[in-house]
Amino acid sequence: MEEITNLEAIYAVLRTVDDPELPSVSVYDLGMVHEVAIDGNQVEIKMVPTFAGCPALDFIGVNVQKAVETLEWVTSCQVKFTMEHQWSTDTITEKGKQELKKHGIAPPPENYQPGDEWTVNCPYCDSDYTSMENVFGPTACRSILYCRACRNPFEAMKPVVKPLHTNY
Numbered sequence: 001m002e003e004i005t006n007l008e009a010i011y012a013v014l015r016t017v018d019d020p021e022l023p024s025v026s027v028y029d030l031g032m033v034h035e036v037a038i039d040g041n042q043v044e045i046k047m048v049p050t051f052a053g054c055p056a057l058d059f060i061g062v063n064v065q066k067a068v069e070t071l072e073w074v075t076s077c078q079v080k081f082t083m084e085h086q087w088s089t090d091t092i093t094e095k096g097k098q099e100l101k102k103h104g105i106a107p108p109p110e111n112y113q114p115g116d117e118w119t120v121n122c123p124y125c126d127s128d129y130t131s132m133e134n135v136f137g138p139t140a141c142r143s144i145l146y147c148r149a150c151r152n153p154f155e156a157m158k159p160v161v162k163p164l165h166t167n168y
């Protein structure tokens with residue numbers, strides 16, 4: 001058996017903690033893990049909140065803490081959400097994007113710049129013949145779209161790049 005470092009063990013755990021709103025999409029794949037610090041048996045994890053409108057942060061924090069504390073050598077894990085660093089949809093991993101598609105959620109466009117026209121490919125058939133149905137999706141993070149090619153409604157994650165205002 002290959003020896004894995006404590007840090008790798010923590011990252012392995014973080015890949016199993018899902019966003020409660022997006023089962024099978026881990027907080028790691030959403031790019032929320034900013035920093036992991038290990039001090040003996042104590043672990044501190046800095047996370048970056050995704051969208052300000054997502055209400056599940058406390059829940060995610062507790063889930064991450066519990067998951068990391070299942071590691072035998074960890075006596076305590078602290079999870080902090082840091083506002084110092086801005087999350088952007090560019091930090092979502094390739095796996096995260098694939099998992100989002102399985103939920104019928106189009107991943108946000110890459111290298112989006114504010115003001116760019118935002119074209120979204122259908123997560124089912126990859127057509128770009130889509131239309132925005134409702135900019136207010138079930139959460140502030142997502143929009144409802146409709147694919148004119150395969151006639152499925154789907155959701156899209158709104159692109160988030162370094163916001164102009166940081167005081168929310």
Ligand SMILES: [Zn+2]
Nearest residue numbers: 122125147150
């Ligand atoms: Zn489609």
